[in-house]
Amino acid sequence: MSAPAMGTSKTAHSDSSNKKKKGPGTLATAYLVIYNVVMTAGWLVIAVGLVRAYLARGSYHGLYYSIEKPLKFFQTGALLEILHCAVGIVPSSVVLTGFQVMSRVFLTWAVTHSVREVQSEDSVLLFVVAWTVTEIIRYSFYTFSLLNHLPYLIKWARYTFFIVLYPMGVAGELLTIYAALPYVQKTGLYSITLPNKYNFSFDYHTFLILVMVSYIPLFPQLYFHMMRQRKKVLGHVEEYSKVE
């Protein structure tokens, strides 16, 4: 489930009131601020690219090609976030972050890039837009949090937009994988058949179907986790504004 990349609730840029944990050092903080600013800028470039291409062509079709390179660059760049967790400058789980980033990278390279025929599908636009809006909000959220100056609007956006963006992204991803299936089966892409020296086989077509099936248990869990986070993070403010 990668549509809006979730990020676990505990990030170094924690917006909850208990900052008991010692955050990253000054050097690490500076690096992270630069990283998050660059990523915010990158996804803004993609957003602008999409809008300009749409205005130029007058249609939604084939917008993928106009932002293909920055999408690949910045989405792949997110792999660094796994490193950040592993090294400890970001207190999120390596496994969870790894899983989220890898699923995005998988869709970008192993599906959209590899199966040329799906690149003109509208479903691609669906998840690209979802990812773009989500990442702009997420990376600016981290940037402001690191600078200890988080505007409520950004916090609100991060914990609200996902309600629509997440299902939207999932829909785009699933439809894209589904569209890729016939081409993968026809060409035997990334598949290994018997007999061979290492007595191993792999059917990418079946694998993609299993990936699609895995969304069924995973998506609701992640979605409701974000819902619970939302109540926890945004709920406080409502309590303070109510006078008993």
Next chain:
Amino acid sequence: IKHNKKRQVEILDAKTKDKLCFLDKVEPNATIGEIKSMFHKSHPQWYPARQSIRLDPKGKSLKDEDVLQHLPVGTTATFYFRDLGAQISWVTVFLTEYAGPLLIYLMFYFRVPFIYAPKYDFTTSKHWVVHLACMCHSFHYVKRLLETLFVHRFSHGTMPLRNIFKNCTYYWGFAAWMAYYINHPLYTPPTYGEQQIRLALTVFLFCQIGNFSIHIALRNLRPPGSKTRKIPYPTKNPFTWIFLLVSCPNYTYELGSWLGFTLMTQCLPVAFFTLVGFIQMTVWAKGKHRSYLKEFRDYPTLRSPILPFIL
């Protein structure tokens, strides 16, 4: 010093602090195990194996052997109870998780219908290494089953019920995956033929004997019915001399056996299984090594957890 005055025991729920049970006239030399049995009588759904009794709601579980009068409690002892959930005995788990691979592999070996194309139903492979592999795999799991029944002495009686599903998925799943390829009509025998197979078989058998020797040595460390822990040392059996260099040679030999089997079958799924098993055993070995170091001041410093000098 409290003389032989009978005690009172109250058991509270660790989370809600509700009074669950009050026991009157408890002997001071009663053990936690006996108290668990008494608690079980008033709450039949919580058999002793699923009871965690502790002095502090967030503290460590007390052992069954702990004696009431040796605990830091007054004449009325207050204990906290946590339900560990449904439990299943280690023996049951081991038998189930090992019987599966034994039978599943044989199903693939005999090419039971619906696995391979119908024309291959109940046929046998033309490669002799496939027959050898079946014998080795079967021998390995029969050995494990017999060791579970007759050799191992378990420190814990039970484990949580959900473990059986996790463990069986792992063992049965990998067994099916490996067996599918080794017994496949399109199986390709090892590149270096008889030489490779002979070396692999030697490694496999050597490590099977080694692993068994370690299990026997560990069993002999512990008298029947006891849960004592002692440092294992090399015995007269040369296969145990590896104790000089390694804390958990049973895992070392197990890795060796599967490396042998991988070499014998030249099958990538077997290599994956070996790798995953190695990672898990390394985690266990490191844990065991650490607890040996913590428990015994004079623990030999030359020893590594699982691989001599390396890991």
